Amino acid sequence: MSAVFQVEKLQKSFGGLAVTQDVSITMQPGDRVALIGPNGAGKTTFVNLVTGHLKPDAGKVMLGGEDVTAQGPTRRVRQGLVRSFQVTRLFSEMTPEEHIAIAILQRTGRSGRVFGNFHAMPDVMKETDALLATLGLDHIATRKVSEIAYGQQRLLEIALALALKPKVLLLDEPAAGVPQSDTPRIEAALAGLPPDLAVLMIEHDMDLVFRFAKRVIVLAAGAIIFDGSPQDVTSDARVREAYLGNYANASPAA
Amino acid sequence: MAAIETSAAAKPETARPNWLLRDLTGLAIILIVAVIGYFLFPNNLALLTRILGIALLVLSLDLVTGYCGVATLGHAALFGAGAYASGIAAVHFGITDPIAMVGVGAIGGAVAGLLSGIVILRGHGLAQLVLSIAVIHLFHEAANKASSYTGGSDGLAGISPDPVFGLFGFDLWGRTAYGFGVALLVIVFILLRFLVRSPFGMLCRGIREDPIRVSAMGASVQGTLIKMYVISGAVAGVGGALNAISTQVVGLDSLSFTTSAEALVMLVLGGTGSLYGALIGTVTFMWFEDVVSAANPFHWLTIVGALLIAVVLFAPKGLYGTAASLLDRYRGRS
Incomplete structure (x- = not known):
């Protein structure tokens, strides 16, 4: 299988501080990778470098075998590199249905149309309804986003990313701020992600990491110090030292 | 899959x-x-x-401020550009058919929209x-200096439009001008209703709420806003052309900061983000201004100011x- 997403020797420093040092990651379609690391490890910088909001000092970002390092953030999204946000970024005055419709229209090159309405576009409506139903949001499809629960907003955030039919999905702490009672729904949504989609999840919650990821990458002080299976991450000496601390005794639950 | 389809079908159409x-x-x-007014x-x-x-x-301003969230105090530049474009077309180039003049006004407004959009959206x-204020002053000064075309501070006079469809001449009482204006407003309003509900209109509302989210969907925020500015310019240009046709003069006040600021005040008064507002x-x-300035020529501005303060403090969403939100709440309760 060929790599769908590849980061090669990515480097970035702010002043004298190297925040990303020689970071290389390769992902295949269907990969479920968790990127973890203590605060200040350079996770945010890494995300910004990958999405194109920051220019790397050196290194390459490849998407579907194509070098996208010189491309801006919106071009990368159109090529299939989609991210979700750690803090929910939704249009509070609009409905879930409208959110998904905008994303579908954008993906299919119709977002610039000045006539017509998505309610009258059967393909858009069908896809919107189906996607909202998959995530269990169909009963609130026409409510304002400001009126729906936070857990539902997090699900909509995932739905919005999926509506863009990405090849690579960057999930930035998908369960952040969600009440304990709602996390199973988020986890179910994550488990139901398309099987051929490559997912890179940035996450603090180790339980979620162990349940979701087939592979864990640990970033510390801007460099990758571990890249392997969740079973091995807890026993790795460098990881323990740099990050895990009291999580060291946690077992990778099924 | 069957479950998905049943739940979609069960969704209430209302x-x-x-x-x-x-x-x-x-x-x-x-x-x-409009008829009652007549x-x-x-x-x-x-x-x-x-x-x-x-x-x-004001409709045109609502497109960029209400729907896209762009703050501007220079929107009369688009209105004035339309007025001057149609006026110059009539006086210097002999284009006196009113519908053609409106077309020229729309194009003039759209070009001004493109130019000021490129600057303001920076x-x-x-x-x-501040950029929008600079833009309106530059437009004003350009019109003032180009006096061989615009008449400078004397204004552009001698605009004499032909009868509409060759049938309805512009009379002294302004009946034709009024009918023509109502027709233009209705046509533009219908087109804008389509626009704001279109995919493009939805994208613009998205940009107003969160431009970062919109660009994370792969849409170009800047490109979308510039496009809306051009459309907005065409609408304002139609308004300017109507003004030129009905008054048969174009003055520098149509390009002024005051007109821009008043348009923004009217929009806030009615409510941003809604064409009805x-x-x-x-x-x-304008009705209030007319009544109050006739009743008290010395203190009418004070009264207009008091009205504004009352609206902004007690009805921040505009009239x-x-x-609309009171009605929603009433409906929600019943």
Whole structure:
């Protein structure tokens, strides 16, 4: 299988501080990778470098075998590199249905149309309804986003990313701020992600990491110090030292 | 998959608002108000026509400020550009057919929209506001200096439009101008109703709420805003052209900071982000201004100021926005 997403020797420093040092990651379609690391490890910088909001000092970002390092953030999204946000970024005055419709229209090159309405576009409506139903949001499809629960907003955030039919999905702490009672729904949504989609999840919650990821990458002080299976991450000496601390005794639950 | 389809079919259809009915009602109200205005103020049709022209300016401002969240105090540049374009076309190039003049005005406004959009959209927040003020002053000064075309501070006079369709001449009482203006406003309003509900209109509302989210969907925020600025310019240009046709002169005040600021005040008064709000704000402000300045020529501005403070403090969503949310709450309770 060929790599769908590849980061090669990515480097970035702010002043004298190297925040990303020689970071290389390769992902295949269907990969479920968790990127973890203590605060200040350079996770945010890494995300910004990958999405194109920051220019790397050196290194390459490849998407579907194509070098996208010189491309801006919106071009990368159109090529299939989609991210979700750690803090929910939704249009509070609009409905879930409208959110998904905008994303579908954008993906299919119709977002610039000045006539017509998505309610009258059967393909858009069908896809919107189906996607909202998959995530269990169909009963609130026409409510304002400001009126729906936070857990539902997090699900909509995932739905919005999926509506863009990405090849690579960057999930930035998908369960952040969600009440304990709602996390199973988020986890179910994550488990139901398309099987051929490559997912890179940035996450603090180790339980979620162990349940979701087939592979864990640990970033510390801007460099990758571990890249392997969740079973091995807890026993790795460098990881323990740099990050895990009291999580060291946690077992990778099924 | 079967489960998905049943749940989609079970969704109540009433949840989706009946746009057509609402729009037809809105349109009927506009026409009724226009007819009532005609019979109530037969000697003041010039004022009513001016209200129609300014209403187009405020609608145009609503497109960029209300729907896209762009703060501007320079929107009269688009209105004035349309007025001058159609006036110059009539005086210097012999294009005196009123419909052609409106077309030229729309193009002039669109070009001005493109230019000022490119400048204003460079900034955000306060910088954006300052850039918009700079733009309106530059347009004003350009029109002032190019006096061989614009008449400078004397204004551009001698605009004599042909009869509409060769049938309805522009009379002294301004009946034709008023009818022409109502027709223009209704056509533009219908087109804008389509625009704001279109995929493009939805994308613009998205940009107003969160431009970062919109660009994370792969859409170009800057490109979308520039496009809206051009459309907005065409609308304001139609308003400017109507003003030029009905008054038969174009003055520098059509390109002024004051006109820009007043348009913004009218929009806030009526309620941003709604076409109805823009119309209600314009009519209320200009009618109020007319009544109060006649009743008390010395202190009318004070009274207008007091009205504004009252609206901003007690009805921050504007007259229409507040009325609409009260109605929603009433419906929600019953």
